[in-house]
Amino acid sequence: MAQQQNHIFYKWGGGVEPDLPRVDHATDEFLVTESGEELVDAAAGAAVTNLGHSVPGIEQIFESQSADVSYLSLSHFSHDAPEQLARTLASRSPGDLEKVFFTNSGSEANEAAFKLAREYFRARGKTEKSVVVSRWQSYHGATFGALSATGNTLRRRGFEPYLTDWEHISPAYPYRWSFDGTDEEQARAAARELETTIRQRGPETVAAFVAEPVGGASIPAAAPHPAYYEEIRAICDEYDVLFIADEVMTGFGRTGPLFAMERYGVTPDMMTLGKGLTGGYTPMSAVLVSDAVADEFARDDVSFAHGHTFAGNPLSAAVANFVVEQYTDGVLERGRARGAQLASELDALRDHPMVGDFRAVGPMVGLEFVADRASKAPFDPELKVYEQVYDAALDRGVYTYPGRGSVDGVAGDHLMLAPPLTLSKASVSRIATAVEAAVEAVYDRVSRATTA
Numbered sequence: 001m002a003q004q005q006n007h008i009f010y011k012w013g014g015g016v017e018p019d020l021p022r023v024d025h026a027t028d029e030f031l032v033t034e035s036g037e038e039l040v041d042a043a044a045g046a047a048v049t050n051l052g053h054s055v056p057g058i059e060q061i062f063e064s065q066s067a068d069v070s071y072l073s074l075s076h077f078s079h080d081a082p083e084q085l086a087r088t089l090a091s092r093s094p095g096d097l098e099k100v101f102f103t104n105s106g107s108e109a110n111e112a113a114f115k116l117a118r119e120y121f122r123a124r125g126k127t128e129k130s131v132v133v134s135r136w137q138s139y140h141g142a143t144f145g146a147l148s149a150t151g152n153t154l155r156r157r158g159f160e161p162y163l164t165d166w167e168h169i170s171p172a173y174p175y176r177w178s179f180d181g182t183d184e185e186q187a188r189a190a191a192r193e194l195e196t197t198i199r200q201r202g203p204e205t206v207a208a209f210v211a212e213p214v215g216g217a218s219i220p221a222a223a224p225h226p227a228y229y230e231e232i233r234a235i236c237d238e239y240d241v242l243f244i245a246d247e248v249m250t251g252f253g254r255t256g257p258l259f260a261m262e263r264y265g266v267t268p269d270m271m272t273l274g275k276g277l278t279g280g281y282t283p284m285s286a287v288l289v290s291d292a293v294a295d296e297f298a299r300d301d302v303s304f305a306h307g308h309t310f311a312g313n314p315l316s317a318a319v320a321n322f323v324v325e326q327y328t329d330g331v332l333e334r335g336r337a338r339g340a341q342l343a344s345e346l347d348a349l350r351d352h353p354m355v356g357d358f359r360a361v362g363p364m365v366g367l368e369f370v371a372d373r374a375s376k377a378p379f380d381p382e383l384k385v386y387e388q389v390y391d392a393a394l395d396r397g398v399y400t401y402p403g404r405g406s407v408d409g410v411a412g413d414h415l416m417l418a419p420p421l422t423l424s425k426a427s428v429s430r431i432a433t434a435v436e437a438a439v440e441a442v443y444d445r446v447s448r449a450t451t452a
């Protein structure tokens with residue numbers, strides 16, 4: 001049969017895009033290609049399918065909700081499915097995050113949170129407060145506002161000028177911190193950069209600080225000492241700045257508990273969610289808003305004129321209700337156990353000459369590749385080490401989530417493993433075996449290339 005032209009516009013990397021494997025179907029943690037190859041999904045899609053594929057009972061949800069009503073404009077009607085979802089998210093989230101604003105993607109959730117922050121301060125007469133502070137080597141989304149907050153230089157490059165000249169502080173990245181003292185002292189020093197930035201910019205201009213509680217796409221599984229968020233919370237309170245936790249990737253069990261902020265016992269003013277919220281079955285995201293923030297919007301003269309056509313639609317909400325119910329204590333525990341097994345089976349890589357940092361937090365593992373362990377020097381970007389490791393793992397039947405934190409030489413190539421929480425022990429072993437062999441194969445190749 002003649003090859004049909006592919007009309008999907010996709011151009012992430014340079015050169016001619018490779019032919020992507022075509023998936024025929026997927027079950028649990030397995031993707032089966034049209035040529036019949038079974039791949040273990042060690043990335044849960046993009047840290048999305050936290051429950052794997054073919055979750056029993058999901059078809060009935062689609063069927064009954066679409067037979068009932070699939071779409072409504074939430075500006076004009078309400079419905080049980082989004083109402084129930086908002087109730088559940090309010091009850092399962094930390095602290096007083098009691099109100100839920102629905103959106104469709106992680107980027108949109110962050111955009112909405114930034115605009116909510118501005119309106120909140122406007123309502124309080126602090127009209128100058130508009131700046132969002134974030135961290136370098138972060139990812140908050142691809143749309144222009146979210147990209148302005150994003151600190152991953154690879155994802156920012158080429159899209160200048162950004163919408164705003166927002167501020168960035170050092171990432172929460174213990175491996176590459178150059179602060180002195182104990183882990184706790186270093187964490188406090190890193191967090192205090194927020195205070196310096198707020199003071200330099202002028203507290204009257206700063207509306208919010210946004211951060212991924214544990215590193216994701218840019219510095220996978222980088223988790224600072226708890227003192228970091230204790231300090232961040234105190235600084236935000238002191239300078240009347242809202243703390244937005246971007247839990248788009250870390251939410252729904254990815255780092256062990258349901259939400260990563262639970263690891264730190266700190267409640268943000270807003271929390272953005274996406275990805276695992278529907279486990280990948282439909283697009284949906286949300287901003288959880290604290291009572292204190294939401295209360296400002298209760299007045300007659302305050303509005304939030306912002307919304308998206310598909311936000312909170314009953315079909316996605318019904319799916320999310322079903323999916324969120326599956327994140328039981330047992331499933332979260334299983335995710336933690338599988339994460340621990342994965343970290344332990346990859347143990348040999350901790351001392352590997354190419355692995356500078358080995359990070360593991362719940363069912364999330366981050367390997368950072370360096371050319372030199374002593375100096376922590378990253379590989380030459382031209383070598384595309386992350387792509388090589390990805391290809392080598394895929395050749396061994398395992399799909400992983402690779403990346404590069406920056407193009408500026410301050411962070412290296414990395415590999416993230418973020419499998420479904422529900423995968424089997426046997427699949428964990430398949431992932432560990434393939435990843436170890438892939439790292440070994442790439443190491444052989446790059447050390448030969450660099451010594452040639």
Ligand code: PMP
Nearest residue numbers: 105106107139140141216248249
């Ligand atoms: N925030 C974080 C922490 C993310 O990991 C991502 C996606 N990788 C986003 C925001 C953007 O989400 P989306 O791609 O759904 O817009």
